[in-house]
Amino acid sequence: MSDHKKLGRQVHLPFRKSVEIAMNNIRLRLGRSTVTAFGILLGIAFLASVLVQGAVNAGIKTDMTPDAIKQQYYRQVWLVTLALLMSTIGITNSMLMSVTERFKEIGTMKCLGALDSFVVRMFILEGMFMGVLASAAGAIVGGGIMLLSAGWSLGWSSVRNVSMGQIGLILLVCLGVGTFLTFLATIAPAIRAARMPPAAALRAEI
Amino acid sequence: MATNEYVVRTKDLSKEFQLGGEVLRALKSVHLDIRRGEYISIMGPSGSGKSTLFNMIGGLDKPTSGTVFINDVDMAQLDAQELAYLRCRTIGYIFQSFNLIPVMTALENVTLPTVFAGTPTDDGIERGIELLNTVGLGERLHHKPNELSGGQQQRVAIARALANSPSIVLADEPTGNLDLKTGKEIIELLKKLNKEQNVTIISATHDLKMLDVSDRVLWIRDGGIERVEERADLDIKVGELEGE
Numbered sequence: 001m002s003d004h005k006k007l008g009r010q011v012h013l014p015f016r017k018s019v020e021i022a023m024n025n026i027r028l029r030l031g032r033s034t035v036t037a038f039g040i041l042l043g044i045a046f047l048a049s050v051l052v053q054g055a056v057n058a059g060i061k062t063d064m065t066p067d068a069i070k071q072q073y074y075r076q077v078w079l080v081t082l083a084l085l086m087s088t089i090g091i092t093n094s095m096l097m098s099v100t101e102r103f104k105e106i107g108t109m110k111c112l113g114a115l116d117s118f119v120v121r122m123f124i125l126e127g128m129f130m131g132v133l134a135s136a137a138g139a140i141v142g143g144g145i146m147l148l149s150a151g152w153s154l155g156w157s158s159v160r161n162v163s164m165g166q167i168g169l170i171l172l173v174c175l176g177v178g179t180f181l182t183f184l185a186t187i188a189p190a191i192r193a194a195r196m197p198p199a200a201a202l203r204a205e206i
Numbered sequence: 207m208a209t210n211e212y213v214v215r216t217k218d219l220s221k222e223f224q225l226g227g228e229v230l231r232a233l234k235s236v237h238l239d240i241r242r243g244e245y246i247s248i249m250g251p252s253g254s255g256k257s258t259l260f261n262m263i264g265g266l267d268k269p270t271s272g273t274v275f276i277n278d279v280d281m282a283q284l285d286a287q288e289l290a291y292l293r294c295r296t297i298g299y300i301f302q303s304f305n306l307i308p309v310m311t312a313l314e315n316v317t318l319p320t321v322f323a324g325t326p327t328d329d330g331i332e333r334g335i336e337l338l339n340t341v342g343l344g345e346r347l348h349h350k351p352n353e354l355s356g357g358q359q360q361r362v363a364i365a366r367a368l369a370n371s372p373s374i375v376l377a378d379e380p381t382g383n384l385d386l387k388t389g390k391e392i393i394e395l396l397k398k399l400n401k402e403q404n405v406t407i408i409s410a411t412h413d414l415k416m417l418d419v420s421d422r423v424l425w426i427r428d429g430g431i432e433r434v435e436e437r438a439d440l441d442i443k444v445g446e447l448e449g450e
Contacts, residue, residue, distance in 0.1 A: 010291065010324055011287065011290045011291050011294050011322050011323070011324070012321070012322060012323070012324040013321065013322060014321070017321055021309070021310075024309040024310070025309055027309075028308070028309050104303075104305060105305075105307055105308070107266075107305075108299075108301075108305040108306075108307065109307070109318075110290070110293070111264070111266065111293055111299045111305075112293065112294060112299075112318055112319045112322060112366070113290050113291065113293050113294020113295070113319060113322035113323065113370075114290065114322060115286065115287065115290045116286065118322075197266065197267055197268070198266040198267075198293075199261040199266035199267035200267070202266070202301070202305070
């Protein structure tokens with residue numbers, strides 16, 4: 001008996017396999033995943049639109065006083081913060097739900113030899129897929145709409161002043177912020193799920 | 207010689223739960239030795255502590271005091287990695303509610319433990335197919351759990367429990383959610399695997415059909431072992447039951 005007296009330490013979950021499981025879980029709960037993703041999408045779209053608006057405004061002359069500009073700036077920061085906070089809470093809530101309804105599954109996985117880290121990884125991956133996709137979509141939608149509406153109301157020359165580099169930077173910032181917030185929102189539920197002793201996870205009734 | 211004879215030993219095993227302000231003693235210093243290759247049934251009414259005992263032996267919960275040895279390894283001394291390894295390779299679990307992973311097919315469910323064990327994918331799949339054939343589900347490899355009947359799901363669960371050739375299979379009320387006939391089939395399957403593969407089967411149950419196939423029966427009451435019956439005593443008992 002190889003496991004006699006001395007136990008080995010090797011349990012594995014190949015990355016490819018955890019990606020597969022995470023994708024399956026998203027697909028199975030497509031309705032809720034879409035709603036969650038929309039929360040992120042809207043928050044990031046708002047961020048993107050504000051950033052693009054700033055970029056457009058920087059290129060045109062304004063008769064606003066410096067104080068008024070400052071005030072407008074702070075108001076926008078406040079609104080963006082609120083929007084992002086709301087979507088982060090939304091993701092956390094939906095991840096908590098997703099974790100709770102899967103207590104049994106998590107307990108089973110641990111019985112089969114899964115480490116806590118496998119469970120965390122699966123939930124993080126699941127969150128990140130939604131986060132990255134929704135952030136990218138949000139950035140494109142929000143930025144795009146703002147560019148169009150600026151072009152419409154202020155004239156297309158104002159839009160042409162915004163360089164591709166600026167647009168690229170805005171997309172990158174949006175993607176980064178969205179992904180980071182999703183990560184933050186996912187980590188707590190994931191760890192909570194992973195730390196449960198298998199017996200308690202299996203006993204859980206929902 | 208004595209070292210290899212017992213696959214599970216418990217010493218002074220106790221477990222307490224905090225319920226509100228009160229302490230519930232679910233297990234009261236249980237001593238238990240289970241020999242390699244035995245088919246053991248842990249019988250008792252619900253609330254008697256049999257599921258708690260099951261969880262302790264399976265390393266699914268930590269005892270309040272006392273020790274559990276699996277293959278002479280003290281489970282309390284294991285770190286998270288080693289415990290996961292033990293659950294993965296040494297113990298197979300079967301549950302009352304089957305607990306298959308709903309997003310995975312029968313074959314994927316059965317191969318999952320081999321993935322954790324680091325078996326190459328092709329070997330794992332081969333093993334999975336072989337096991338599903340053994341439990342009579344060779345035709346349903348790619349069905350999801352919700353496309354299978356209760357009995358079939360439990361067969362998948364049994365195949366999954368055997369994936370890494372464990373030395374112990376722990377079954378918690380394996381027939382609890384099944385009708386009489388299906389339950390009987392599952393018990394026969396477990397007995398067959400016990401005989402052919404010499405895997406130790408420990409089953410917590412209150413299904414009297416289990417008596418028939420058990421080498422020993424442990425009667426649990428109020429967190430302690432009330433009595434232990436050997437095969438010889440059982441034959442008489444079962445005869446009496448059937449005679450009635």
